[in-house]
Amino acid sequence: MRKWAKEHGLLLANIALFVVFFGGMVISGASAYTEEQAAHGQPGVSVLEYLATGDFVEATFENWESEFLQMAMYVVLTVFLFQKGSSESKPMGKSSPQDEDPRDAKIKDATPWPVKRGGLVLKLYEHSLSILLLLLFVASFTLHAAGGTAAYNEEQQSHGQPTVTMLGYLGTSRFWFESFQNWQSEFLAVAVLVGASVYLREKGSPESKPVAEPHYETGA
Template structure:
């Protein structure tokens, strides 16, 4: 009886409901992302055609709009700022601490920590990833793989923003009978840095707010919050 109950609760026997339960967080935010992207496409299309009408130019279909540089630059400028946020957060929280915040490590754990604390090499456990058990370049790469991927996606999306931004900006300049800019010239243009910095500042403010407000405020049951009754000065404690 006990064995049968154990098997029924295993991942192989839980089916779709079990999969959704085990992956609810990722599924929720993926679905929310898709809905937001679709909503942006419809809203951006309407706004784009309003501008075309104001300039007495031909309007375009939704399908045509989502292949334009205008849509691509709007999407990519948001992606790069989000990945910049996580790239910085993953990196600086290795060394920088915030007393009382659940977003910070405990105050005595600043730095990359010992092999024993990180469960690598001889301290690896049975379920540890294979590259955590070996040494050399594989462990070095795997030890920083999250930061490397976040940084790579940030740089690639920022590159896409600069390229599509150049095209979108030049389309606007041509409608105003102005000479187009080269990609290198656009990198120094106010339009590029206005798009970039207005996204960066909002992401950085959000992270700073979360790190500081979570010292004093609580959300019962959330891993992003300390337990409701935890002291304000308790650091690195999640509820």
């Protein structure tokens, strides 16, 4: 068990942090929502009831949407684009293992089965990471719109204003403000990491070049 935990420590740590922060978001979100309800003379909700509100769905998936968009775009952009000196870029002017054609690889027992199978299965597997991230983005985008529509209509009804369909909500400035305010921050963070990794180091991290590596060396 200890060996397995060590081998999967990075994943386990991130899952644990997600659970902690997600729990904090749910509890604090339910409290904030109840305060807003009270301010409008409406009954509050329990934590479980809060999970069914448009407010919760919107808040959750507008953030997930931006994360999956960032990661999907980063995976795709690093296929074609380079940044001289950055550990986040493939090496420039020489071949990279990631560019090798799997059809030319020597088949071993541990070779992933799509590579052994070949054909369409392999073609999809070659891009499976970006496909997964893009699908998660589309799903989160849709749920953000659905939750946002519910939250928006609840506000409209409380002010005696007409409600909208989900398609109508997609045409509001509020929806796009929510999206753009998250998207811009994600790509700013990526740009800072890509640029900073040219000149700054973190000993022991695979996201950094070796501490003594020259600034102009590209790749990890």
